[in-house]
Amino acid sequence: MSNQQTLAASEALPKKKVDVIPLLLAPILALAAYPVVGDMPTWATLTIAGIGMGLILFLVASGFTLVFGLMDVLNFGHGIFVTLGAYFGVSMLTGGVIGAVFGDQAPLSALYAAEDLGLNLAALAIAAGVGMFVTAVIGLIFERIIIRPVYGSHLTQILVTSGGMIVAEQLIVALWGPETQPLLKPASLNGAVLFGDIAIEKYRLMTTVVGLAVFAIMILLLNRTKLGLLIRAGVQDREMVEALGYKVKFLFVGVFAAGAALAALGGLFWGMYNDAAVSTLGGSMMVLIFIVTIIGGMGSVGGAFLGAILIGLLANYTGFSFPIMAAFSNIILMCLIILWRPNGLYPVAKR
Amino acid sequence: MRPPLLKLEKVQTHIGPYHILHGVDFEVPEGGVTMLLGRNGAGKTTTLRTIMGLWTASEGKVIFDGHDITELSTPEVSRLDIAYVPENMGVFTDLTVRENMVLAARKGKLDSARLDWIFTYMPALKKFWEQQAGLLSGGQKQMLSIARAMVEPQRLLLVDEPSKGLAPAIIQNLVEAFKALKQSGSTVLLVEQNFNFAKSVGDTVAVMDNGKVVHRGSMAALAADDNLQQKLLGLSLDSHQ
Numbered sequence: 001m002s003n004q005q006t007l008a009a010s011e012a013l014p015k016k017k018v019d020v021i022p023l024l025l026a027p028i029l030a031l032a033a034y035p036v037v038g039d040m041p042t043w044a045t046l047t048i049a050g051i052g053m054g055l056i057l058f059l060v061a062s063g064f065t066l067v068f069g070l071m072d073v074l075n076f077g078h079g080i081f082v083t084l085g086a087y088f089g090v091s092m093l094t095g096g097v098i099g100a101v102f103g104d105q106a107p108l109s110a111l112y113a114a115e116d117l118g119l120n121l122a123a124l125a126i127a128a129g130v131g132m133f134v135t136a137v138i139g140l141i142f143e144r145i146i147i148r149p150v151y152g153s154h155l156t157q158i159l160v161t162s163g164g165m166i167v168a169e170q171l172i173v174a175l176w177g178p179e180t181q182p183l184l185k186p187a188s189l190n191g192a193v194l195f196g197d198i199a200i201e202k203y204r205l206m207t208t209v210v211g212l213a214v215f216a217i218m219i220l221l222l223n224r225t226k227l228g229l230l231i232r233a234g235v236q237d238r239e240m241v242e243a244l245g246y247k248v249k250f251l252f253v254g255v256f257a258a259g260a261a262l263a264a265l266g267g268l269f270w271g272m273y274n275d276a277a278v279s280t281l282g283g284s285m286m287v288l289i290f291i292v293t294i295i296g297g298m299g300s301v302g303g304a305f306l307g308a309i310l311i312g313l314l315a316n317y318t319g320f321s322f323p324i325m326a327a328f329s330n331i332i333l334m335c336l337i338i339l340w341r342p343n344g345l346y347p348v349a350k351r
Numbered sequence: 352m353r354p355p356l357l358k359l360e361k362v363q364t365h366i367g368p369y370h371i372l373h374g375v376d377f378e379v380p381e382g383g384v385t386m387l388l389g390r391n392g393a394g395k396t397t398t399l400r401t402i403m404g405l406w407t408a409s410e411g412k413v414i415f416d417g418h419d420i421t422e423l424s425t426p427e428v429s430r431l432d433i434a435y436v437p438e439n440m441g442v443f444t445d446l447t448v449r450e451n452m453v454l455a456a457r458k459g460k461l462d463s464a465r466l467d468w469i470f471t472y473m474p475a476l477k478k479f480w481e482q483q484a485g486l487l488s489g490g491q492k493q494m495l496s497i498a499r500a501m502v503e504p505q506r507l508l509l510v511d512e513p514s515k516g517l518a519p520a521i522i523q524n525l526v527e528a529f530k531a532l533k534q535s536g537s538t539v540l541l542v543e544q545n546f547n548f549a550k551s552v553g554d555t556v557a558v559m560d561n562g563k564v565v566h567r568g569s570m571a572a573l574a575a576d577d578n579l580q581q582k583l584l585g586l587s588l589d590s591h592q
Contacts, residue, residue, distance in 0.1 A: 014486055229450050233443040239405060240441030244499070245429035245457045349444050349485065 022345035026309050033317040041197035046316045052204030054312025055211025056273065059266030060285060061292045061304040062218060063259020069235035069299025069348055071252045073147055074157045077165035078289065079282030080142075080172075081135050081260040085267025086277035087172060088131035090181040093123060117188040121206075124186075128268055132261035139260025142168075143253055165283065172279045181277045207269045214262065215305055222301060231255060235299050235348055291334045297344025306345055354417065356381040356507060356538050357402070362411035362421075364394075364401045371397045373562035374411065379507070379555075384529060384539040386549045386570055389559035390585060395542040396438055398559070399509045402540075403435045404428040415507070429457075434500035438511040438542075442492045444485030448476055451484050455499035462502075469498050472528040490521035497528060507538045514545045526551050546584070550574045558583045 030047050037043040064078045090096055095106035106112070111123035146164040150156040185203055192199040222228035230251055234241045238248050263282075270285060271277040292311050296303025311330050318329040337345065355378035364372040372394050379385045387395050400406045402413055404425040413421045420428055429435070443451050452461060470477040473494040479487060484495060493513055500508050514522045522545070529552045532539060543549045549556070553570035566573070566583050573579060 226453065229446060229454055232445055233454055236443050236445055237441055239425070240437065240443070241454070242425040243403060243405070243429055243435040243437070243441065244455055245426050246454075247424075247426045 019346070022303075022306055022341075025345075026306065026313060029310060029313055029317075033313070033321075036321050037317065041199070042320070044198040045200065046320055047313065048198075048200050048208070049204050050313035050316035051309060052201075052208040052211070052312070053273075053315060054309035055215070056207055056266050056269045057285075057288055057292050057312060058211060058305050058308035059214060059269070060263045061289045061296075061308055062301055063255075063262050064289055065293045065296065065299055065301060065304045066231065066235070066255050067252075067259055068293070070231065070238070070248070070255055071151065072154075073151070073252075074154055075147065075161050075256075076158050076286065077142065077146065077161035077168065078259070078263060079284075079286040080165050080168040081139060081263035082267035082270065082282030082285055083169065083172060083277070083279060084135050084138065084282075085131050085264030086183060086271030086281050087176055087181065088134060088264065089127050089268040089271055090176070090183050090277050092127040092130060094181075094183055096176055096181050112186055115187060120186040120188045124268075128265055131268055132264045135264035136257040136261040139257045140253065142260070143256045147256070169279045169283065176277075176279075178279075182275065183271045183277050184275050185272050203272065207273070210265075210269075214265075218301060227251075288330065291330050293344075295334055295337050295344060297347040299348040300344065300346040303344055303346035353381055355379055356416060357540065358412075358414040359398070359402070360412045360414065362398070362401060362408045362413060364397055364406055365409050366397070366406060371562055372401065372408070375559070375562070375564055377557040377564045377567055379538060379540050381538055382533075382536060383554035384533055384541055384552050386553035386556040387540060387542045387559065388544075388546075388549060388556060388584060391544075393559040394562040395559055396511055397562075399435070399511050399540070399542060402428070402509060403433070432504070432506040434505040434508045436496045436500050436508065436510040436513065438515065440492050440496040442484050442487070442495055444483070446484055447481050448484050448487070448495060449480050451495055451499060452476075452502055455502045458503055465502065468531075469501055472524065472531055473498055490517045490524075493517060493521075493525070494528070497525070501532065501537075504535075505537060507540065508532065509540050511542045512544060513541070514543065514548045522548055546574075546580070 033046070034043050037046060060078070060082055063081075064075065067073050067075055067078070091106060092108050093106055093112045095109055108123040108127055111119050112127075114120065114123075142164065146160055147157070150160050189203045189206060192201045193205065194200075220228075222232055230241060230246055234246075234248050234251055241248050241251075267282060267285075271281060274281075288311060292304055292307040295307035295310060296305070310333065314329055314333055315326065319326045322329070341347070357379040359375050359377055362372055362375040363370070375394070375398055377387075387398065389395050397406065401408050402420075404420070404423050404427065408421050411421070412419055415428075415431060415433065418431075420431065423431075435441075443454070446454075452466075456462075475487070475491045476495055476498055479491070484492065487495060497510065497513060500510070513525055517525070526548065529539065529541070533552070533554075541549070541552065550570065556566070556568060556570045556573050557564050558566040558573075560583070566579070573583075
């Protein structure tokens with residue numbers, strides 16, 4: 001017996017294959033864009049702007065991809081949480097325009113309009129926190145009413161969640177009014193900081209910092225906590241996690257609510273980026289979210305991060321150099337990537 | 352006589368349009384290893400999955416320790432201290448060996464004395480403790496899957512074809528591990544195709560065919576009766592060796 005044990009133990013493991021090529025895609029894209037863009041300061045500005053945009057996309061895509069990974073649920077209504085995030089921002093920071101049920105008085109408007117960066121950021125943090133919390137609660141209701149009856153069938157999920165999205169969009173129109181609601185950035189976040197010749201928009205700097213912080217927290221949570229282990233294990237083999245005695249449905253509901261909250265944060269940032277909230281904000285963003293998720297590999301958080309950065313960069317480079325291609329260049333990128341890796345850059349190993 | 356730890360009464364299971372189990376009756380006595388044998392497609396895996404609550408019986412009862420558990424969900428069944436080692440091993444390949452074990456220790460922290468006991472039978476797990484489980488060989492993954500079921504004391508282990516696809520030397524290791532489990536007082540219900548393996552660890556046996564249990568008895572008696580084996584399993588020891 002001891003012979004066989006040593007035999008089994010002495011087998012060496014194959015080396016862990018670190019898949020670095022996908023990680024190189026973003027630097028390669030950035031380098032390839034350099035000669036096209038031409039001059040260094042513009043290129044640097046576009047690159048940083050692209051990363052800032054990519055991180056907003058990541059905030060929204062991370063929830064979408066985990067919801068799919070854990071319970072095989074395709075939530076085409078995820079965009080509604082984005083829209084809600086922006087509208088809660090309007091109601092709390094700037095106040096709505098004519099027709100808005102929630103009125104033109106915003107509780108945080110004084111703080112938000114103050115000419116002080118610290119006060120503005122405080123207002124923004126409070127608005128983001130409250131908006132994320134309320135959207136998480138709405139996410140729980142959405143999950144209970146719309147998602148739970150359609151577990152297991154992708155076609156029904158797509159139909160029902162798309163329908164839920166249309167209803168929810170119209171509810172927003174009913175509550176806030178059909179007009180575009182202005183969501184201007186405070187003066188302290190307008191304009192750019194100059195590093196030599198490189199101009200970096202202050203606002204994008206802020207979203208980049210917040211996006212990176214969220215990504216870091218998420219990676220720590222997924223890799224260093226038991227909750228994170230359960231989520232990663234559940235994405236891979238839900239049945240086995242249940243057979244070990246954990247209720248994956250509770251886990252899923254929690255992830256769904258957290259994903260809704262992150263989408264709301266992304267929506268607030270996206271609305272401020274566009275200086276306005278409209279009821280179609282989230283819906284129009286979902287196309288990009290699908291592309292990001294497909295590029296990254298359905299269910300993969302790391303993949304979604306990579307995909308989001310790629311799409312953010314590409315949008316800025318083409319927007320500057322080939323505006324005519326800006327609308328479809330991301331689809332071309334997605335096609336190329338899935339021709340190369342049909343399951344995305346970092347597919348999740350399923351049973 | 353002690354009441355059986357697990358009892359199935361006329362269990363019927365449908366999977367979608369397919370009627371797989373047509374009234375399964377058998378008992379698993381407390382302590383020792385009960386083998387569940389049968390040809391491919393006889394319904395052995397479905398029986399384990401029905402006990403585990405992964406599929407729900409449409410008729411009949413699953414009784415564990417005197418309680419009806421037929422309608423319980425999988426996590427609820429697991430929390431009665433019933434562990435499950437599926438046919439595909441269910442190893443989380445993205446996680447390390449340690450992380451796999453941490454998840455299996457649902458009630459608390461990993462107990463180092465118990466780990467040492469597991470490591471004496473599965474030294475590879477100690478060696479590759481911080482490695483990604485996906486890098487393990489098939490036999491090592493199987494060991495990890497069984498070790499997960501052993502990391503906390505369980506009342507009943509359901510193990511689905513642990514020897515499938517493994518080299519004879521590794522199977523011998525498995526035999527030792529199951530003997531150790533038996534000594535520790537655990538009850539095991541083991542699905543197998545490998546008759547030699549079944550013979551060396553089994554105490555009692557139930558043989559299934561076409562979604563029903565067609566034979567119950569002691570493993571030793573079945574092992575001694577070539578004609579009965581031929582009739583029930585369509586094989587004799589000679590043809591299997």
